[in-house]
Amino acid sequence: MAVKGKVMIIEDDRAICNFVRRVLEANGYEAIEVNTGREGISLLASHCPDVLILDLGLPDMDGMDVLKALRAWSLMPVIVVSARTGENDKVKALDAGADDYITKPFGTSELMARIRTAIRHTRTTSHAGIAKDDKFTARGLTIDYGKYRVYIDGRDARLTQNEFKLVALLGRYAGRVLTYDYLIREIWGPNKSYDNQILRVNMANIRRKIEKNPAEPEYIVTEVGVGYRMIEGD
Amino acid sequence: MKGALHELRELLIPRRQTRAQILRNCLITAVTIVVCTALCAMLSGLGESDNAVQMIYVLGVLVTARLTDGFIYSLFAAVVSVVGGNFAFTYPYFELNFTITGYPLTFVTLFMVLVVVGMLTGQVKRQGRAQAEAEKEKMKANLLRSVSHDLRTPLTAIIGSSTAVLENYDAFSDDVKKDLISHVRDDAQWLMRLVENILSITRISGGDVRIVKQEEAAEEVAAQAVKKFRTRAGDVKVSVHVPDELLLVPMDAVLIEQVMLNLMDNALQHAKSATHIDLRISRRGSDAVFCVEDDGAGIDEAILPKLFEEMFPHAQEMSGDGRRNMGIGLSVCKSIVDAHGGTMRACNRPQGGASVSFTLPMKEETQWQSKEK
Numbered sequence: 257m258a259v260k261g262k263v264m265i266i267e268d269d270r271a272i273c274n275f276v277r278r279v280l281e282a283n284g285y286e287a288i289e290v291n292t293g294r295e296g297i298s299l300l301a302s303h304c305p306d307v308l309i310l311d312l313g314l315p316d317m318d319g320m321d322v323l324k325a326l327r328a329w330s331l332m333p334v335i336v337v338s339a340r341t342g343e344n345d346k347v348k349a350l351d352a353g354a355d356d357y358i359t360k361p362f363g364t365s366e367l368m369a370r371i372r373t374a375i376r377h378t379r380t381t382s383h384a385g386i387a388k389d390d391k392f393t394a395r396g397l398t399i400d401y402g403k404y405r406v407y408i409d410g411r412d413a414r415l416t417q418n419e420f421k422l423v424a425l426l427g428r429y430a431g432r433v434l435t436y437d438y439l440i441r442e443i444w445g446p447n448k449s450y451d452n453q454i455l456r457v458n459m460a461n462i463r464r465k466i467e468k469n470p471a472e473p474e475y476i477v478t479e480v481g482v483g484y485r486m487i488e489g490d
Numbered sequence: 491m492k493g494a495l496h497e498l499r500e501l502l503i504p505r506r507q508t509r510a511q512i513l514r515n516c517l518i519t520a521v522t523i524v525v526c527t528a529l530c531a532m533l534s535g536l537g538e539s540d541n542a543v544q545m546i547y548v549l550g551v552l553v554t555a556r557l558t559d560g561f562i563y564s565l566f567a568a569v570v571s572v573v574g575g576n577f578a579f580t581y582p583y584f585e586l587n588f589t590i591t592g593y594p595l596t597f598v599t600l601f602m603v604l605v606v607v608g609m610l611t612g613q614v615k616r617q618g619r620a621q622a623e624a625e626k627e628k629m630k631a632n633l634l635r636s637v638s639h640d641l642r643t644p645l646t647a648i649i650g651s652s653t654a655v656l657e658n659y660d661a662f663s664d665d666v667k668k669d670l671i672s673h674v675r676d677d678a679q680w681l682m683r684l685v686e687n688i689l690s691i692t693r694i695s696g697g698d699v700r701i702v703k704q705e706e707a708a709e710e711v712a713a714q715a716v717k718k719f720r721t722r723a724g725d726v727k728v729s730v731h732v733p734d735e736l737l738l739v740p741m742d743a744v745l746i747e748q749v750m751l752n753l754m755d756n757a758l759q760h761a762k763s764a765t766h767i768d769l770r771i772s773r774r775g776s777d778a779v780f781c782v783e784d785d786g787a788g789i790d791e792a793i794l795p796k797l798f799e800e801m802f803p804h805a806q807e808m809s810g811d812g813r814r815n816m817g818i819g820l821s822v823c824k825s826i827v828d829a830h831g832g833t834m835r836a837c838n839r840p841q842g843g844a845s846v847s848f849t850l851p852m853k854e855e856t857q858w859q860s861k862e863k
Contacts, residue, residue, distance in 0.1 A: 343744070361682055453738060456707045460736035463709075471709045471716070471730035471771070478710040480743045 261306035261375055264288045266296035266322060267337065268315050276309065279364045285371070293317035297325050304332070307374050309367075310354075311337045312345055320345075320352060327353040333374035337362075343481030350435050350482070357433070357482075373431035373488060392427040394489045397466060397475050399427045406466065413465045418443060419458055423466075426476060426486035435483040459484065502562040515558040522557075523570050526550035530579050543579045544600055547571035551604045555611035564608030572601045633691070640684055644677035651677075679722065683755070687822045690748050694829045701742045701829055708737040708771050708778050715750035716769060723767070726758060731770045737778045739850050745826045746850070752819040753782040753846050761786020761844060774849065777832070781847035788838040797836050798824040823848070 263285050267273050273289045280287040288303055290296045293314040300308065308326070312319035323334060336349040336357040346357045355377065356370050392399040398407040406413045406423050415423060421443050426434060436452050444454065459478075463470035477485045530543045551571060555564035576597060577586050588594055651670040655662065662670075694701055709732040716730050750769065757767050764786030772779045789797065798820060827834050832850040839845050 361679075453705060456705075456710075456738060457736060460707060460709070464734070469730065469732075471713050471732040471769075473713060477717075478707075478713060480706065480711055480714045480747065481704075 259286050260284045261371075262286045262288065262303065263307045263309060263371060264290060264296070264300065264303060264305040265309045266290045266293065266314065266319070267309070267311040268292065268313075269311075272311075275364075276367065279367070280371075283368055293319065293322045296322055300326055300330070304330075306332070306378070307371055308332060308334045309337060309371075310334055312349065313339070320349060323349060323352050323354060331378075333378055335370050335374055346479075346482050347435055347437075350433065351437070355432060369431075369488075377429075377432065392430065392489050394427075394430065394475060394487050399424055408466050415462065415465060419462050419465075422455075422458055423462060423476070423486075426484055427489070430486040431488040433479050433483050433485040439483065502560055502565075511559065515560065515563050518557045519554050519563045519567050522550045522554045523567055523574070526571070527574065527578070530575070534579050543575055544596075547575055547600075548603060548607060552607050552611060555608040556615075559615075561608060561612050564612070565605065568601060568604035568608060571604060572597055575600075633688075637684070637688060641681065644681050648674050648677045683751075686748060687752070687819060690745055690822055690826060693742075693745065694825055701745065703740040703742055703830070705738045705740050706743045706746075708732070708739050708780070711741070711743050711747050712750060712769055712771055712780070715747045715754070718747075719751055719754045723754075723758060726764055727766045728754070729766070729768050731768065733772055735773070737771065737773060737852065739778045739852050741830055741850060742826075746830070749823045749826050749848065750780065750782070752823050753848075756819055756846070757782055757784040757786065757844065761788070763787060764843065773852075776851060776853050777849040778852055779847055779849050781845060783839065783843060783845045785841075785843040788842060789836060789844045791838070794836060794838070798834055 260283070263280050265273055265276050265280075265287065267276070267289075268291050270291070273291070277287040277289055288299065288305060290299055293316050296310075296314075310319050310322060314322070319336070323336070326332070326334065333355040334353070336346070336354045337360060338345050338349070338357055339360055346359075349357060355374050358367060358370055390401045392401070396409040399405075400407065401424060404417075404420055404424075406415050406420060422439065425439065425442055436455055440451070440455055459476070460470065463473055463476065466475060467473045475487055477487065479485055526546050526549070529546050533542050533546075551564050551567045554567040555561075558564065573586070576588060576593075578584060580587075580593070581590070588597055651674045655667050655670050659667075709730075712730055712732065716728055720728055754767055754769065757764060761784040764784040766785050768781075768783045770779075770781045770783065772781070824834055827848045827850070830850050832848055834846075834848040836844065836846040
C-alpha cells in the first residue's frame with residue numbers, strides 16, 4: 257500500500273500514542289511518535305510531516321507554545337487534542353492557527369476523518385481562489401457561488417444575503433470548524449466581535465430553511481462553545 | 491506553647507480576614523458603642539438608675555460579639571463600656587474613679603460578665619461553622635464511597651475481559667474475542683461518563699465559585715447532546731423536538747449538555763422496555779423547558795416523590811449488581827439545574843413511561859458575561 261502521508265503525534269501519554277500510531281499505520285499513513293514539546297519542535301523541522309496531531313497538555317511545555325513556534329515557519333495542518341471542558345483552549349488554539357481540534361476521548365474513525373480533511377485542505381488551498389461559477393455539493397445541499405443561491409434537494413432555500421454569506425463561508429471551509437468570532441468578523445465586520453446573538457439567530461433561521469429538523473442538523477453542525485462546521489462535500 | 495499562642499491569636503482575630511472585613515468589624519463595634527452610649531445618655535437624662543446603664547452595655551457587647559468575627563472586637567467593646575460607663579454615667583460624672591466603695595467589685599464583675607458573654611457568643615458561632623464543615627465532609631465521603639463503588643465494578647470487568655483475551659488468544663474464536671473487547675470498550679465508556687459527572691460536580695460545588703453562564707441556543711446544545719447519546723442508544727429511537735422560535739438561554743453549555751445526557755442515559759437504563767426516547771424543548775413563560783420522555787416501564791411511584799431529594803439517593807441502595815444505576819447521575823442533574831436557578835420534576839405519563847423535565851430561566855438579573863473575553 258502506498259503511504260498516504262506522514263503524520264506526527266506529539267502526545268505524552270504512551271498508551272494514547274500507541275493506539276493512534278497503530279491506527280494510522282493500519283490506514284496507510286506513516287506515523288512519528290514524539291512525547292515532549294521540545295523534541296517535537298526540533299523534529300518537526302527535520303521531518304516536515306503532512307499533518308501534526310498536537311496534545312495541548314504536555315509535561316515540559318504548553319502545547320500552545322509548540323503551535324506558535326511551528327506557525328512561525330510553517331502552515332502545515334495542525335489538529336489539536338484537548339479535554340472535554342476546555343472550550344476556551346480550543347478557541348484559543350484555533351485562533352492561534354490550529355486547523356482543527358478533537359476532544360478526548362475520541363474514536364478512531366473520527367480521528368481519521370479529521371486527518372483526511374486536514375490533508376485535503378492543504379492540497380486545495382494551494383490553488384485557492386474559487387472560480388465564480390463554482391459549486392459546493394454535500395448530499396442534498398448545493399451552494400451556487402455564482403448565483404448566490406443555496407439549493408436543498410434542487411429547491412431554492414431562499415436565504416437572505418447574510419445567511420447566504422454564512423453558509424457560503426462554511427462551505428468554503430467544509431469539514432473544518434470556524435469559530436464564532438471568526439464568522440462574525442468575516443460577515444458583520446470587526447465591530448460586532450462579541451455579539452454572539454446575531455450569529456445564533458441567523459444560524460437558527462438558516463437551519464429552519466435547510467435542515468429537516470433544526471435540532472438534528474445534517475449539514476451544519478454546532479460545536480457548542482466553539483463554532484460551526486459544515487459537513488464534508490461529496 | 492507555640493500552639494497555644496497561635497490559638498489565642500486565632501481567637502482574637504481569625505486569620506484570612508480581608509481588610510474590608512476588619513474595617514466592617516471595627517465599624518460594627520464603633521456603631522454599637524455609640525448607640526449604647528446615646529441610649530444611656532438619654533436614660534440618665536430621664537433620671538433612670540445606673541443599673542440600666544450596665545445592662546445596656548452588656549447588651550451592646552453581646553450584639554458586637556454576635557456580629558463581628560474575632561474576640562478582640564467584643565473585648566474592646568467591653569473595655570470601652572466599663573471605662574466609658576464609669577467616666578460618663580456614674581458619680582462623679584465625667585471623671586474616672588474606680589475607688590469609691592463598691593465600685594471596684596461592680597466594675598470588675600461587669601468586666602468579667604462582658605468578657606464571658608463575648609467569649610460564649612464567639613464560641614457558639616465557631617461551633618456552627620464546624621458543624622457546616624462536618625456536613626460538607628460527610629457529603630464528600632458519601633460521594634467518594636458511591637464513586638469508588640461505581641469505579642470498581644467496571645474496572646474488574648475490564649481487567650477480566652482483557653486478561654482473558656490475552657491469556658487465551660489462540661483458544662478463543664474471533665467472535666468471542668470481539669465480544670470481550672467490545673465489553674471492555676463499553677465499560678471504559680461508562681467510566682468516562684462517570685468521570686465527566688464527577689468533574690461536573692467539582693465544577694459547581696468548588697466553594698462559592700459561580701458557574702460561568704453564556705447565552706446559548708437551546709436547540710444547539712440539545713443537538714450536541716443527542717448526537718453523543720445516539721452512539722450509545724443501540725436500537726432505541728431518539729428524537730428531538732424544538733419550537734419554531736429560537737430559545738436563547740443563559741447557561742454553562744457543558745453542564746446542561748451533561749444534564750440532558752444523564753436524563754437520556756437514565757431513561758435508557760431504567761425504562762427496561764423503552765423503544766423511544768424523546769427530548770422536547772418548549773417555552774413556558776420566561777422559562778425554557780427541557781423534557782425527556784420514554785415509553786418504558788415508568789418510575790416506581792414509591793421513589794418518585796424523593797427522586798431528587800437526597801444528595802446521593804442511590805448510594806445506599808446500591809447492591810453488588812447496582813453498577814448500571816448511574817448512582818450519581820440524577821443528583822448531578824439536580825445540582826446543575828439548581829445552580830442555574832431552574833427547577834426539576836419527574837412524573838409518569840398517563841400513556842405509560844416516564845417523563846423527567848427541567849426548566850431554565852431565560853432572563854437573568856445579572857448580566858451574562860462572555861467566556862472568551
